Structure formats: C-alpha cells, structure tokens
Amino acid sequence: MNERLPDKKLLEVAQRTIDRIQFRGTYLNAEPIYRLLIRRFPENVHYRNNLTVSFLMANRADLADEVLKETLRLSPNDRVALAHHGFVLKTHYNKLEEAVNVLYKALEGDTGPAIEPRFYYHLGDALLLLSRFEEAHEVHKRGAALGHFLSPAQRSLYNVPRLKSQPWWPVKETPYTNLARALERSWRDILKEGEAAKALYEKEKEGLKERGEWSQLDLFARGAEIPGRCAQAPKTCAIVRSEAAAAGCRRGQVKFSLMAAGTHVRPHVGPTNCRLRMHLGLSNTKDTYIRVDKETRQWQTGKTFIFDDSFEHEVWHNGSGSRLVLIVDVWHPELTAAERRSLPAI
Ligand code: LMR
Ligand code: MN
Known part of the structure; x- marks a missing residue:
C-alpha cells in the first residue's frame, strides 16, 4: 500500500485489504496496514484498538498487550482498550486483581463502547476466581439487566434465547430416557473401560480447580469421535452412538471425568445453552x-x-478415592433438526 495516497483513498484501500484479510483469517497480515493508519491518524485510537483485536484473533496476546500498553499510555481512559487489557490480563496472564480493576473501569456506569457480554462475563468470572462472590453477583445482575446473560445464574455466551431454562432436568422430562437407561444398565462395563484407559487422561487446564486434581478423557468432541478413542472404550461408544443427539452434539463432548479426593471446582458456567449434560456415576x-x-x-x-x-x-x-463419572452432552431437546445441523460447533 502506498504511503503517499491521499487520506480518503488510503482509507478505502486499507478497508478493502483488511476485509480480505479478515475473510481469509490471516490476521497478522493486517499489522502493517494498521501501523500505516496509526502513523497517518495518530489521534484516532480506533486503529490501535483494531490492531489489538487482530493480534488477539491471531492468538498473539503478547503482541496485543504491547499495543494496549501504548494505547493506554496515550488514552488512559479509552474504554475499549481498557476492556481488552482486562481480558488479556485475565485470560493470558492470570493477573486477576489487575484484570478486575481495569474491567470495572471499562464497564463503569454500564455505558460506553465496551459494554459487551464477554467483558461482563470475564469480570464476573475473575471475581468468582478471587472468591469475591458478592461483587461477582452484582456484575452478573448488571450483565443480565443489559440482556447479556439469560439470567444472573445462566451466563453462557453462545445461546439460542427461546430454549427452556432450568438448572436440573428430570431424565423423564427429556427424550433421553433410553440413553440414560442404557448407560445405567452397562455402568460396570463403562467403568472398566474408563479405568483401563487411565494412562490417556489429560489434566484439566482451565484453572477451574481451587484445589485438588481433575483430569478427563474425551471420547467425542464437537459432534465427532476423537480419532481412535472409541477403540479404548467400545461399549461406551456404542451406547453413545445409539443416540444421535449425543454422538452428534456439536456443542458438547462425551468424556470420562476423574476427580481426586479433596478437589474443589470453583463456580463456573459452560459456553452454551444448547446442550444438556448427562452424568453417569x-x-x-x-x-x-x-x-x-x-x-x-x-x-x-x-x-x-x-x-x-x-x-x-x-x-x-x-470423600475418598478418585471419583469417576461419564459425561454425555446431548442437544437441548427444544432445538430443531435444522438448528442441530447449522449451529456452529463449540
Ligand atoms: C463440570 O462440568 O464442571 C463438572 O460437572 C465435571 C465433573 O467432572 O464433575
Ligand atoms: Mn463445568
């Protein structure tokens, strides 16, 4: 791109190039264009924030953080920069107190350009991780009042809004009684398969544990078998495959979950209201x-x-000993067949 283009032409060419980059998903290629725009329009914080977002899309929180520091040096009260800085501090550097402080500032008064669902989510979640429960609850109420959450307690971000919402579902009130019965009938075989595969379990890495040990073995994810896994647990997988809403649940997983005695998992929410979670003890x-x-x-x-x-x-x-359960996610019963086919996987 030519540095000597007049402003209007430069903006036009830049926008077209950026659109193409975003469409292709090659976000790092946007950097020189945003740098040029920042040189040309140094007062316009918008281009700096867009560069930050490009780096985050490219999973380069380190680079995003450098831009953010510069942006906040120049515009310490810019809400969008503050919100992204809070997000980076929490999700990439685990600096929870600092994240809370900047997110509070970004969302002050529930107005401004940064009052997006995910920033309320991360502020509330950081407060929960810090055991600041009353403050977390206030944030969750604010987020729900803005329509960002289905309710203060139901805070998934990928939702189909009309679906019936209740924390616990009696199995008999779902179409999944056959699946539940089949799992219960075969629980000893499923236990054996889960135990025989223990060498393959992976530690939970989302930082949800307050203490203890927790590991999992995925069999299905995003509506498909993890290649080779069902060879480790053939009877379990056969039962799962008998229910298309489980084997094909593209917004969920099927997994063994192993938890050591003494473990406490902090309050948290899943990403979507499109699945229900069946557990077999x-x-x-x-x-x-x-x-x-x-x-x-x-x-x-x-x-x-x-x-x-x-x-x-x-x-x-x-209690004592490691607790093992099988987790089987199933589509929310009220989703239509078309929705089950077309909702993006999670
Ligand atoms: C969870 O989804 O957080 C837990 O139910 C998982 C588990 O193993 O109990
Ligand atoms: Mn969970």
Whole structure:
C-alpha cells in the first residue's frame, strides 16, 4: 500500500485489504496496514484498538498487550482498550486483581463502547476466581439487566434465547430416557473401560480447580469421535452412538471425568445453552457434591442425572478415592433438526 495516497483513498484501500484479510483469517497480515493508519491518524485510537483485536484473533496476546500498553499510555481512559487489557490480563496472564480493576473501569456506569457480554462475563468470572462472590453477583445482575446473560445464574455466551431454562432436568422430562437407561444398565462395563484407559487422561487446564486434581478423557468432541478413542472404550461408544443427539452434539463432548479426593471446582458456567449434560456415576461417588444454581445433588454409582451446565455450577469431592463419572452432552431437546445441523460447533 502506498504511503503517499491521499487520506480518503488510503482509507478505502486499507478497508478493502483488511476485509480480505479478515475473510481469509490471516490476521497478522493486517499489522502493517494498521501501523500505516496509526502513523497517518495518530489521534484516532480506533486503529490501535483494531490492531489489538487482530493480534488477539491471531492468538498473539503478547503482541496485543504491547499495543494496549501504548494505547493506554496515550488514552488512559479509552474504554475499549481498557476492556481488552482486562481480558488479556485475565485470560493470558492470570493477573486477576489487575484484570478486575481495569474491567470495572471499562464497564463503569454500564455505558460506553465496551459494554459487551464477554467483558461482563470475564469480570464476573475473575471475581468468582478471587472468591469475591458478592461483587461477582452484582456484575452478573448488571450483565443480565443489559440482556447479556439469560439470567444472573445462566451466563453462557453462545445461546439460542427461546430454549427452556432450568438448572436440573428430570431424565423423564427429556427424550433421553433410553440413553440414560442404557448407560445405567452397562455402568460396570463403562467403568472398566474408563479405568483401563487411565494412562490417556489429560489434566484439566482451565484453572477451574481451587484445589485438588481433575483430569478427563474425551471420547467425542464437537459432534465427532476423537480419532481412535472409541477403540479404548467400545461399549461406551456404542451406547453413545445409539443416540444421535449425543454422538452428534456439536456443542458438547462425551468424556470420562476423574476427580481426586479433596478437589474443589470453583463456580463456573459452560459456553452454551444448547446442550444438556448427562452424568453417569461410576466410582467413589460417596461424599461428592455438585451444586447447579441453588440446588446441590450427589452422584450415585450406576445412576444418571441431567443438568444444564450453562447455569453456574460447582463441585466438591469430600470423600475418598478418585471419583469417576461419564459425561454425555446431548442437544437441548427444544432445538430443531435444522438448528442441530447449522449451529456452529463449540
Ligand atoms: C463440570 O462440568 O464442571 C463438572 O460437572 C465435571 C465433573 O467432572 O464433575
Ligand atoms: Mn463445568
């Protein structure tokens, strides 16, 4: 692009080039264009913020952070820069207190250009991670009042708004009674398969544990088998495949979840209201608890229950031995066949 183009022409060419880059998803290529725009229009913070977003899209929080520091040096109160800085501090550097402070500032008065759902989500979530529960609740109420959350307790960001919302679903009120019965009938075989594959489990890395150990083995993700996994758990997979709403749930997973005694998983929410989460208790379920919204229940070995993980939930293993459960996500029963085909996977 030619540095000598007049302003209007430069903007036109820049916009066309950036559109093409965004369409292709090659976000790093936008950097020289934004740098040029920043040189030409140094007062316009918009171009700096767009460069930040490009770096974040390219998964380069380090580069985004450099731009943000410069932007905030020049415009310390820019709400968009503050919000993105908070997001980077929380999600990439785990600096929760700092993240909270800048996100509060970005969202002050619930006005301005940064009052997006994800910033309320991350502010509330950072407060929960810091055990600042009352403040978190205030933020969740503010987010819900703005229509960013389905309710203060149901804070998934990828939603189909009309779907029935309740934290716990009696299995009989879902179309998944056959699946639940089949899993319960075969729980001993499923337990054996889950135990035999223990070498393959991966540690949970989302930072949700307050203490303890928690690992998982995915069998299906985004509506498809993880290649080779069902060879490790053929009976489990056969049952899952008998229910298309489970095997084909592109907004969920099927996985074994193993939790050491003494573990506490902090309050958190899943990403979407488009799935319900069935659990089958497999081992060491005594003195384990799961709270979903306001109601706490316990697993029972060989038994299923269903909850909606878009509601806030929290888990304790106060018993002994490692607790194993099988988690089977199923499409929310009210989604149409067309929606199940067309909703982007998560
Ligand atoms: C969760 O989804 O956070 C938990 O229910 C997972 C688990 O293993 O209990
Ligand atoms: Mn969860």
